[in-house]
Amino acid sequence: MILLALAVVFFLVLLNGVFSMSELAVVSARRARLQTYADRGDKGAKLALAMAEHPTRFLSAVQVGITLIGILAGAYGQATIAGALDLWLEPMPVVGPHSEIIATIVVVIGLTYVSVILGELVPKRLALLFPDAIARRMAPFSLADTPEEILAEIRSCRYSRIVVATDDDLDGDIGVVLKKDLLDAALSGGPIDVLAHVQQPIAIPETMSLLRAMALFKQTPLHMALVVDEFGSVQGVITPIDLLEMIAGDFPESHDDTETRILRREDGSWLVDARLDIQDLNDALGEAFEAEGGYHTVAGLILDRLGRIPREGEIVELGGFDVEIVDMDGSRIDKVILKPCLRRKADGE
Template sequence: MGEIWFEIVIVFLLLLINGVFAMTEIAVVSARKARLRQMADQGSSGSKVALELSESPSQFLATVQVGITLVGIFAGAFGGATIAEIIDDWLQSIPVLAPYGESIGLGIVVICITYFSLVIGELVPKRIALGNPEGIASRVAVPMKLLSKIASPGVRLLSASTDALLYVLPFKPSAETAVTEEEIRLLMQEGLRSGAFNEVESEIVHSALELDQLTVEDIMTPRIKITWLDKNEPHEAVWHKIAVSGHTFFPVYEGTRDNIVGIVSIKALYANLAAGLPARIPDLMTDPLVVPATQPVMQLLDTFRRTGKHIALVVDEFGGIDGLVALNDVMEAILGDFPSREERLRPDCKQRADGTWLVDGLVSIDRLQEILPGLVVSDEDAEDVQTLAGLVMKRLGRIPNEGEQFRYQDFQFEVIDMDRHRVDKLLIGRAPQQEEPEE
């Protein structure tokens, strides 16, 4: 009886060795190279060796396969030659089974060794390896590398045979492909589902990946929203414009607005005031950086980095000023909109105590429909217009005057303020019910 337990222990140890080989193979192959590289940079010598094995896996995989194959052969041969013989001896005492003792013993050994080989030698070790591939790869890499060196003569022969066979076959191994943008997106989605990343981090990465699809025109401040400073304007008028604008950079023109002579920042103006120096616009202007509206945002970011400037004028194909773009606009494209001082202090839509709305003319049609339940702008009215001001001029067919009123659907619109030819502010409320004529 003691003899069979000794044989079983030997077979069990061989299956454990098989499991170590299987676990090592899966751990090294599935380990993330970026994580191994990070662990190696932190001083883990095992991670450094594991990284070497994962980047040049041919000899390592051949060594593992040789080990698994030899262990499997030894386990099968040892079990068949010893344990099956012992079982056969037991069965000889049973007259009915005695003639078939050898076959039955061999069958029992094959079934048992196959079962435990799959569970102990393959499935369990591989499941463990997939649970922590980088940690396990770091622990087993050093002994596996030593074993690879010992087995190198035989491994070289096997590798040469494999390469020769692959050369003959029509299937050629392809080089490892670089990580694609789509793979990064999928990794972020997986990380978001697993809790490794939060929603804000995921949105930032997605926005950063979309930067190369944006142009300056997509993120710039349009010409109509720029606060312009006339170089020859009186000092008091300039400071009044700056105070009410809420902006931080101002193009300075001379004559016409397409003749830009410089850009001045509010930071430079206040710095001079704080130092007791005169804050004169002409003295504090800097030469404007000019970029085309069609320039990709990634190129704009590189331009800001090379020049050290954080603001640029945007021009169209004819050289006219289209708008203004700042480094802050690039950051907002990645991180989302930051509320400006103007937006914090003077909201574009403000509901008054009587239920009416004071609305900026630049409010989008979509935003207008959000704040006015029941208002549905038809496709015909919304065609070629994007803002409330555009809708007003399309409905009237002309530039309106201050104080002018009109009815649209169930709402009464009143033009409160005009900025030259631009509709600046409107007051919107429910229109009075129209009385039906008596029959």
């Protein structure tokens, strides 16, 4: 009986460790690697990204789980292990009269020690050492891939420049190839020699200022750089376009047009891409939203009105419209829905 009780408590402590390890691993994991691994179809990486996108919800659930496990382990340990220890101590002449209190104290101290070591410190240490264990790959392909695998990755990749690693871990040698060079080699009928087309990108520390990074890009014809941390580990990639968008806002893709960025819904509301220019919004709705304060997009208009980054689901009134924030991409407003506010409808009637 006592062995079963110890086994149950040990299992609960290990389960607590799993929660603690997942909590820190998801928060510490590099999203660039998770994203690329998810693009390859890894369900675990997709789930980790989803949890990382909503850390408050995930961390709250983890904390509830850890608390419940702690309460359950304490209650079960007190009812079983402490009871057995009490029966064992009771016949002893000195401690017998206080056997119940002593048993309770011993079980509480023992459970606390085991829970802290095995349920918190060790799992969190492992999570800090291996935060990317669930997503070790960021490069679309490695040099260890077969020609067929490389060709398949080239077809599915939507980027013009592709990161290449010597293995599945980005801590080794890393280069960049142009997609058109590999496609030319494939169309010529010859073997795909990735090494022959690899170019060495520049490395930019993640703490470097934007202007200094722009100056570095002027020194290389390869418009892609690796972003590294203080330990030299690759955190992601960046291009001059990314830097320009930090200054001037997002540039529309070549296939973007106003019709696909503002859509009329069946209920009469409008689904709008927050990157849409205010003038285009005025043309589509026949309204006169004023672009003041140096902003030019719907997102800028909302940020100017609120004076802060909005929350997903928040509603703000703009020019007779209720504007609902329906999608956030991190701290960037992605999609909004515009509905004529009730006061405006009443005036119209």
